[in-house]
């Protein structure tokens with residue numbers, strides 16, 4: 229399922245996820261990672277921003293932490309969303325598996341793919357999405373992209 | 388970005404984009420006749436204006452009825468997104484606008500609708516753009532015409548006035564090697580006969596005025612993006628790859644990925660050029676498009692019967708229809724357009740210009756109009772009308788010589804179409 233998840237699978241992940249750790253989120257308001265993290269927080273997800281360069285600052289009402297192991301233990305992370313180059317993904321996934329007891333999903337952004345990391349995550353019972361953007365998938369699956377003429381692939385006669 | 392459609396074309400032409408109306412449950416897509424849309428709160432408004440959230444703001448940019456048509460056409464063409472606009476000509480400008488700039492050129496097929504030849508050879512010069520026309524059967528000439536300032540290759544799939552089918556994969560290869568997009572006007576073929584994106588095209592433009600609406604009610608246009616072009620592979624497309632000052636330096640390709648071109652077309656193109664489709668127009672086209680495949684099947688069946696009959700008539704010099712075995716493009720048509728070569732063709736009448744004029748005036752069932760893709764059979768003498776502004780050489784290259792008439796074969800009974808042509812040819816010959 230890693231490279232070509234079904235719409236049902238994506239929908240389920242986006243529904244069951246409550247808290248997302250965004251690895252590599254930028255403070256620059258026009259960077260894609262900022263766009264995505266802000267969007268997810270607007271949609272009601274709790275977004276824990278991770279960026280060692282800005283640890284301690286605030287973003288979307290949350291304190292930025294320097295790494296996965298620095299996330300306060302009382303925050304249960306459901307999903308890790310990775311904005312790092314593919315070759316840097318493996319140690320992030322290893323750290324996530326070691327430190328995030330509640331973790332269910334590893335999500336790699338558009339252009340990010342790492343099969344070794346994906347296999348490791350799946351071996352630990354995690355769902356893995358690669359080369360996708362949760363913002364775009366959310367907009368596509370829950371109606372927003374319909375408003376701007378995108379091909380959502382959704383055919384339904386239900387309300 | 389989607390699971391590839393598992394539904395067939397006939398299902399998609401009815402359902403794509405059109406779920407029941409969320410507000411009322413209305414099954415047919417309502418006509419949302421509203422200029423503006425209320426924001427939930429200031430944050431919502433800010434997010435919409437910053438392109439951080441997608442939603443309705445103002446109908447110059449997006450409208451719920453138009454959006455359904457956009458998704459419908461994007462889906463039928465196999466693109467990621469589409470923007471509708473006020474006419475086919477508007478769509479052509481909307482497609483070129485993000486690519487071009489002063490001093491840049493588009494390499495275009497000579498075989499185009501006459502209005503498109505004029506738009507590209509004359510009017511775009513006022514923007515500092517230019518076009519270089521080439522015979523797209525001469526691939527070396529196409530390659531030679533592309534230079535460092537070329538920003539796109541432009542062609543029609545089945546060319547108006549007819550008889551010619553373009554080798555889209557060959558042109559796509561040339562465009563690809565040059566790092567520029569191929570734009571295909573798919574008006575005459577429709578996605579039922581031809582899906583240019585599957586053949587390597589980056590953008591598809593339509594005059595929805597024609598077959599997509601199908602009954603001659605409204606003008607409209609559409610630009611579909613394949614989502615497959617890498618706008619950041621070179622420095623040729625700063626609108627897509629460089630910071631956009633109007634949006635705080637956001638880069639459309641980087642921020643929106645494969646959705647970038649469509650977002651740009653809305654946020655910059657429609658916002659500033661304002662060539663918007665209105666919801667009434669979208670409504671008519673949505674009604675028409677539901678029966679596209681059924682109509683196209685009959686258009687083609689009739690076109691083949693009528694072209695055959697004309698070819699065997701002694702009063703006719705020749706028929707240029709790629710669906711006839713005698714056509715030099717018969718093989719290409721069979722390979723690239725297996726469902727048919729469209730319903731648009733020309734034929735030459737013995738007796739030249741005068742006989743053509745007499746023929747057109749003598750027809751009862753055929754309408755003498757400057758249009759195509761109607762349910763009704765249509766005829767026009769291109770040289771004295773649509774292609775009048777062209778030089779004799781341009782007319783010849785476009786397939787609109789003085790001795791030929793162009794027909795758009797409708798979906799009436801083919802016997803009746805033939806009977807009408809028969810009696811008018813008799814008068815033209817007398």
Ligand SMILES: Cc1ncc(COP(=O)(O)O)c(C=O)c1O
Pocket residue numbers: 474475476477500502503543547572574575593594595596606607608758759
């Ligand atoms: C192939 C083709 N492209 C574009 C156009 C222009 O479309 P519109 O008249 O909707 O502007 C036409 C119109 O005849 C056409 O036939």
